[in-house]
Amino acid sequence: MNAVPARMRSYHVDSGAGIDGLTLREHPVPVPGPGQVLVAVRAVSPSYRDLLVLGGRYVLPVRPDVVPVAEGAGEVVALGPGVGTVRLGDRVMATLFPSWQDGPFGPQHLPQLGGTLDGLLTEYALLDEHGLVPVPAHLSCAEAATLPCVAVTAWNALTGDGGLRPGQTVVTQGSGGVSLFALQLARALGARVVATTGGPAKAARLTALGADLVVDRRAEPDWSAAVRAATGGTGADRVVDVVGRLDESVRAVTLGGHVAMVGFLSETAPPIDARGLFASGAVLRPVAVGSRAQFRELCQVVEEHRIRPVIDRVFPFERAADAFRHHASGAAFGKVVIELVPD
Structure with missing residues (x-):
């Protein structure tokens, strides 16, 4: 472990300034106070949430600059007074909502990294010891950097309502981070996975990742009918909806099925047919990341099944804006990573 320097570099931005508003500045390395940990950041991974922050469209408050x-993910390099849960040299990941330890989410947990709290696009981050989770032993920091937001969201979507059971059928949509993690995790939990996508090249990659069936939306625009046909007419037990076309997801689930609403790709999602929703008996549950306890559960499964995140491309720290642009293009299959220090 190298000595901590006196100065560091961080990217800063105002919400709404866009990718071009990212500015790289140098300033002193902070000193951890009671209960705080200084982490040398090794890698970060932009998510759709971060694009919303840069675009001024995030639903939660974002502080200026x-x-x-x-x-x-990174390495612990300094400890504040009273820290007892981590040690120098530990590889750790940060939780998005540091105070959300377990149980339901509430307004008391709104402070969040990269929003009202400074995030991780920096060489050194000052973090609360209780907002950290150990990196699974088999993963590099570049791989671990993809877990805290999208993988936890996928885990919550699959298990946060009582849990996915072996033999059930899950539908995932597309090839973004949440969907690929949902595919991998659902398979690890013994479920059958039907993945939707938009073309044969991605279909082949989804099959290689373990999808039992891939529905090409270009060839079969009515993908919900294809899901019902593949399940003997009953429908899937669960849909992890990252698109926001909830009317289609409701048609794809079985009676009393579960639709985890992770997000939507357009500013105006289509309306839901109330009559159809009532008739389906489906449960619609908005999902926004998860607690630290859920993060730790996720990591146990990732480690037990040796799951490795799907990484599309790795960019150096100095090209952070290019990484955001690549992520925003929608061309990535899996996660985009910005690496500060290779493992």
Whole structure:
């Protein structure tokens, strides 16, 4: 472990300034206070949430001149007074909502990295010891950087309502981070996975990742009918909806099925047919990341099943803006990573 320097570099941005508003500045390395840990950030991974922050469209408050990005991993290099849960040299990941330890989310947990709190697009981050989770032993920091937001969201979507059971059918949508983690985790939990996508090249990659069936939306625009046909007419037990076309997801689930609403890709999602929703008996549950306890559960499964995140491309710290642009293009299959220090 190298000595901590006196100065560091961080990216800063105002919400709404866009990717071009990212500015790299140098300033002193902070000293951890009681209960705080200084982490040398090794890698971060932008998510759709971070694009919303930069675009001024995030639903939660964002402070001016914030250090963006909530997903990252690094090494503990300094401890504040009273810290007892981590040690120097530990590899750790940060939780998006540091105070959300367990149980339901509430307004008391709103402070969040890359929003009202500085995030991880920085060489050194000052973090609360109780907002950290150990990196699974088999993962590099670049791989671990992809877990805190999208993988936890996928885990919550699959298990946060009581849990996915072996033999059930899950539908995932597309090839973004949440969907690929949902595919991998659902398979690890013994579920059957039907993945939707938009073309044969991605279909082949989804099959290689373990999807039992891939529905190409270009060839079969009515993908919900294809899901019902593949399940003998009953429908899937669960849909992890990252698109926001909830009317289609409701048609794809079985009677009393579960639709985890992770997000939507357009500013105006289509309306839901109340009559159809009532008739389906489906449960609609908005999902926004998860607690630290859920993060730790996720990591146990990731480690037990040796799951490795799907990384599309790695950019150096100095090209952070290019990493955001690549992520925003929608061309990535899996996660985009910004690496500060290779493992």
